[in-house]
Amino acid sequence: MSSGAGDLIAAAAAYFFRRIVNGAFVCYNADMKRLRFLTALWLGKIAVLACRVLGRGGTDMPGxxxxxxxxxxxxxxxxxxxxxxxxxxxxxxxxxxxxxxxxxxxxxxxxxxxxxxxxxxxxxxxxxxxxxxxxxxxxxxxxxxxxxxxxxxxxxxxxxxxxxxxxxxxxxxxxxxxxxxxxxxxxxxxxxxxxxxxxxxxxxxxxxxxxxxxxxxxxxxxxxxxxxxxxxxxxxxxxxxxxxxxxxxxxxxxxxxxxxxxxxxxxxxxxxxxxxxxxxxxxxxxxxxxxxxxxxxxxxxxxxxxxxxxxxxxxxxxxxxxxxxxxxxxxxxxxxxFEGGFGRMEEFSLGGVSARMILVKNPAGCNQVINYLCSGSGPALFVICLNDRAADGTDISWIWDVEFENLAARKDRLTGLWVSGVRADDMALRLKYAGFDEGELRVIRDYNELLDEIAAQSSPVYIMPTYTAMMDLRGIMTKRFKLKKFWM
Ligand SMILES: [Zn+2]
Structure with a gap:
């Protein structure tokens, strides 16, 4: 065999060998990607299950x-x-x-x-x-x-x-x-x-x-x-x-x-x-x-x-x-x-009293809720629960951009205005500037006490919590009033 033909065969053999190795490598890589994806999915699913067994929402951690x-x-x-x-x-x-x-x-x-x-x-x-x-x-x-x-x-x-x-x-x-x-x-x-x-x-x-x-x-x-x-x-x-x-x-x-x-x-x-x-x-x-x-x-x-x-x-x-x-x-x-989402005008019966939960989180949204409340008729109790944890926004200065003055102009509708939450005092101060006297406001810090007092009302109640206040309130309400759990 001439050296030229030998070189050609060697080159062809090398070429095919490379193709096979590369092909295997590509397959291996694809398999590895798939394996990694499935591992992530299965562990995620196990984590979802574990959270449910432990009675936690677990909507974030598995992901x-x-x-x-x-x-x-x-x-x-x-x-x-x-x-x-x-x-x-x-x-x-x-x-x-x-x-x-x-x-x-x-x-x-x-x-x-x-x-x-x-x-x-x-x-x-x-x-x-x-x-x-x-x-x-x-x-x-x-x-x-x-x-x-x-x-x-x-x-x-x-x-x-x-x-x-x-x-x-x-x-x-x-x-x-x-x-x-x-x-x-x-x-x-x-x-x-x-x-x-x-x-x-x-x-x-x-x-x-x-x-x-x-x-x-x-x-x-x-x-x-x-x-x-x-x-x-x-x-x-x-x-x-x-x-x-x-x-x-x-x-x-x-x-x-x-x-x-x-x-x-x-x-x-x-x-x-x-x-x-x-x-x-x-x-x-x-x-x-x-x-x-x-x-x-x-x-x-x-x-x-x-x-x-x-x-x-x-x-x-x-x-x-x-x-x-x-x-x-x-x-x-x-x-x-359609039915309202979680905490969006959601209606509950607390000891026979109709309570609506309306999440508030920023001035524009809160002003809309106030517009809605002011445009209604019939006596009602309003409750505002202000927290300042990470999910609520730690800066609560936004409450000063909300037109609580409009609420003060509809005192005729109010059977009471209560405040609660971690920053209840800041909320009460804001409401005083909006035109409510100290005697017209009530601060109730404990959520169990708050819910007891709400359940003792005779007129409808509107609860406006920030996000984490809503989660806390819902947690207690789920236990006490046998509400359904909310997670996926
Ligand atoms: Zn222009």
């Missing part, structure tokens, strides 16, 4: 564990699941509940992170809980509410059908910083998911500006008319144009900086939304009746939860459901039949 083992575990878990992501400062939970109801009514099989664990780890826990041991999801659809700051990480792994942004308001300053930080996080997220439909609040100039540089398809939603009778506050988290920094003028305001905004010097202005409420027919304790236009088809709809801000949540949910291909009739049915 954290899974992420340590496999940082991109969510990519595998969400693959093949039609996911709708819902974010924004206020209204995420209620919007998600309506969307969940609508998907179910459309016959689509879905799961959701109902417990409100909306950071990356909580979302991983939720997907892991709903996955089979093989890693494949047990459901076709997922309704995921996501924290605004966590969204830019979550969108690295989940490629959703749509992203709904309810609104952007000033929120826990210690966590989110100013609204511009929240907006920039949402913009980064939008860039991560070019294939997703954006469902945006056209009445919120901040939210609307998230679409400025995006190539995504957009479905806009909004409210064409004022929601509340009489004056609304002009307290604004976005007084200046996002493009030219001139002041916005308003044709009308719904609340906060939401409404018919237009820039005083450039072309930037609210566009007529695709999905919009054109009339408020009536509003009461059991909900609001509206006329809703969905891509120019008009419907009379009943929104099954009181409060003007739930009109926006209904619009956001309608846009999200539209992005999922759900028909208008089913959307309208969902608006009239």
């Amino acid at each position: 954290r564990l899974a992420l340590k083992i496999c940082p991109d575990v969510l990519k595998y878990l969400s693959s093949g699941v039609n996911t709708v992501l819902i974010t924004g400062t206020n209204g995420k939970t209620t919007t998600s509940r309506i969307v969940e109801r609508g998907l179910a009514a459309a016959g689509l099989d879905c799961f959701a992170n109902r417990s409100g664990a909306n950071l990356l780890s909580g979302i991983v826990t939720c997907f892991a809980s709903n996955a089979k041991l093989s890693g494949k999801s047990r459901h076709d659809w997922a309704v995921i509410e996501c924290d605004e700051a966590a969204l830019k990480f979550v969108t690295l792994y989940i490629k959703p059908v749509s992203l709904t942004v309810t609104n952007i308001f000033r929120d826990q300053l210690d966590r989110y910083g100013e609204v511009t930080h929240t907006l920039s996080s949402i913009r980064t997220s939008v860039a991560n998911i070019p294939g997703a439909v954006l469902c945006l609040n056209a009445d919120c100039s901040l939210t609307w500006s998230a679409a400025d540089d995006a190539k995504n398809a957009v479905i806009s939603f909004g409210v064409d008319v004022p929601i509340y009778r009489g004056e609304v506050s002009d307290l604004s988290d976005a007084p200046y144009c996002s493009r030219c920094k001139s002041r916005y003028n308003y044709d009308y305001r719904t609340f906060g900086h939401l409404g018919g905004w237009r820039c005083s010097s450039c072309e930037n202005k609210r566009h007529q939304p695709d999905i919009r409420v054109t009339r408020i027919l009536s509003s009461g304790e059991s909900g609001t009746a509206v006329v809703m236009s969905i891509f120019d088809s008009e419907y009379t709809a009943r929104i099954n939860l009181a409060g003007g801000y739930n009109v926006y949540n209904a619009c956001a949910a309608a846009a999200c459901l539209h992005s999922a291909g759900v028909g208008d009739g089913t959307v309208i049915e969902a608006l009239g039949s």
